[in-house]
Amino acid sequence: MYKIMMFEGGVYKFNELRELVEDIGGVIVQELVMQTDTILHMAFPEEEEREIRNKVKELGGKLIDLPLAGAEIVVVTPSLGKHHAVNPLCDIGEYLRRKGAITDMMGLARGVGKRIAQITAEEKMIMEECDAVVFVFGNLKECIEVKRGICDVIKVPYLIVGGPPDLELEHYLGGIGRRTDRMRRKEEFDTLEAMASKLGMILDEKRKEVEEDPLAASPLFIKELIELVMPPKAGEELPFIIHLDGLRMIIDDDEVARIREIEVGKKKLSEIGEIKKSLYRGYLLKILPEAVTGSVF
């Protein structure tokens, strides 16, 4: 199983680290070089962590664990009005990104209120394209108790966050409700940390499920293969977003045929995965389990 970690350090002998990651069968997920600072998200086999740590120590950089890396998480609020955005929506989004996740934000069309709150079918489908959902609700206990019902239709793992700290609900975390200022105090960071670790646990469960019925090929491996055929264009950021069981590909419509023909071992990409247009952005690739497609090698 791959582990994704972030390297933060200088450019000195930085290439050696990249080469090491590639040698041990790892993948560079994201790379950012700003003059003398380097940030590198890398995925490597779990058992090779010692090797990477030794190299990072030699280079004098920092190695940070990214528990949410390799997942796309959507943060959902009842609306995009002043009541719910931008606080605490942005604080949550930012914290999840710091923990390695790729985040999207979404305001529901008819999500406000207690009795009248609802999720439309299209919104549900957009949320289910992601690996996990975080619902940000308000400060009224009675409202959250009723409103949580609309979240039950979502088939991907989700977490509800709201103001009241003492609410006994499944998938609920208190302390982050309707706010008028940023979350910048120590105890607020602790709450955000608790939210990230709860999401980490939820995603770990999903990762285990995927591991029990292994995919035909790892999304990281497929991303590498696609990038060999279609190198990212200049100035393009993250054209391939890694999901737990596939990829979101931000590509043009005329490039889909080329993607389908990419060879993964003995098979074509279209044979080991389902490609469909996303309702939100780009195309989605869902990699099928090896049990369905047979071995690719």
Place this chain on the structure above:
Amino acid sequence: MEVKVEGGDEFANTSYGKICQDTFRDLGVRTSIDHTYLYIDPKEPVFLISVKIGRVASPTKVRDVTQPEIDKLKITDEKFAPKILAVLWDKYGERVHQIGRLEIGLKVEGREEAEALKDLIVYDPREDLIPRILDGIDRILPEGARVRYPLPSPRRITIIASENPIGGEWKKKAEEIVRVLGDDVCIK
């Protein structure tokens, strides 16, 4: 500004108290409000907000936000620059020209005209006080409570809000609350 929140649990009351304070502060009307009362009933759900308007700041004049120089005015508070220009153009027409970001060219003739210029009103907070308070109320009340019922009374803005139709008993209850708060309601 004093804020009193009742009806909800302890957490809801505290957090809505803070939301009231912060929202009115952001809109710059906190000093013009004497007292805000918010009643929350999340079970129904019905919300009642009552804002007592206090003393409003006196109008800002040209003398407060500019410094006179020879044949020109120097703006000391850039926030008012568009308003000063609009007022001067309105009054003196083509005699006014903008030299720079903070400089306005205007030749005044005689002492009397110079005094009259200084006394021109640039901005009167009374003009848009009510719209700003209503904007604040709109931001405080939960977004789902879209059915609104205003209760007219002198120097007080009271609004009942709910997501369901507002019944007579709530209107009566609201009138009673406002009466206790110290103002008579003009019953239609």
